[in-house]
Amino acid sequence: MATAFLPGISHSCTNFPPPAPAPEKSRRSVRPSLRRCRSGAGRFRAMVQQQTFQGPPAAYAREMERLSAKESLLLAFKDAGGLQSLISGKTTEMQRIDVNERIVGLEQLNPTARPTTSPFLDGRWNFEWFSAGSPASFAARFVFERSPTTLANLLGLDMLLKDGYSKITANLRFLNSIESKFFLTTKLSLEGHMRMKEEYVEALLDTPTVSQEVVPEQLKGPLGQATGALEQLPLPIRDAFANGVKIPLSGTFQRLFIISYLDDEILITRNSAGAPDVLTRLESSPASAPSDTVI
Secondary structure, eight states: OOOOTTTTOSSSSSOOOOOOOEEEEOOEEEEEEEEESSSSSOEEEEEEEEEEEEHHHHHHHHHHHHHHHHHHHHHHHTTTTTTHHHTTTOHHHHHHHHHHHHHHHHHOOOOOOGGGGOSSSEEEEEEEEEOSSSSHHHHHHHTTTTTTTTTTEEEEEEEETTTEEEEEEEEEEEETEEEEEEEEEEEEESSSEEEEEEEEEEEOOOOOOOOOGGHHHHHHHHHHHHHHHHHHHHHHHHHHHTTTTTEEEETTOOEEEEEEESSSEEEEETTTOOEEEEEEESSSOOOOOOOGGOO
């Protein structure tokens, strides 16, 4: 068949249409997930970890929605003033509503079908939000009902889940120079795929430690006298004081709760009244803390 030649156009090679674009693959790069290190109570520093998602477009969109909901919830905690504002009662009604709305939104995107048996559950978690009936609220009230908020400062509130037990640790500072810890141990038992039962076991108020570098001059004299008085006590009493004050709680309180959301970074539980507790996983646990022993 004859080929028509047009002036001004080179016919030295055969022109083919450009190749069709390759079909879109299911591998998609997901927005960096949120990894955070705590630089202090209620303060956050964002870290990112690049993820690659494989799956259909609908699943990809849901994963993007879930990551966005997580970030939105953490920002709501920050806007509400964090744990300090929650404990001191400074969190406003509008801030509580905003946080609860974002909690509900994230729960609807829960990726873990059986959270009570998930390997994500064990580990050390940090409290970001808690309800009136949770063990975290009990630990905070135990301390601050006995100490004015002007004298006591909560440095952090975390929970270790391990071997069917939980240990909640409240890190405290008094007069900006005396540090102590309050431990609350509870026993956990499985009640279903989402439901667990919690029984209080014991509480322990650790012996305070004093940082001499930051003690005000007017307090160094009384603290020195108190230290000398302790050294003159009989050895059994001195040892008992050095090991902290234990408060047996077995049989005094128990509760049922459900795990409404769980992934590798966030844990949300709700008590029988529907009030939520929200925890975020800590990047690492203290290497030498005896609190890692739960019971």
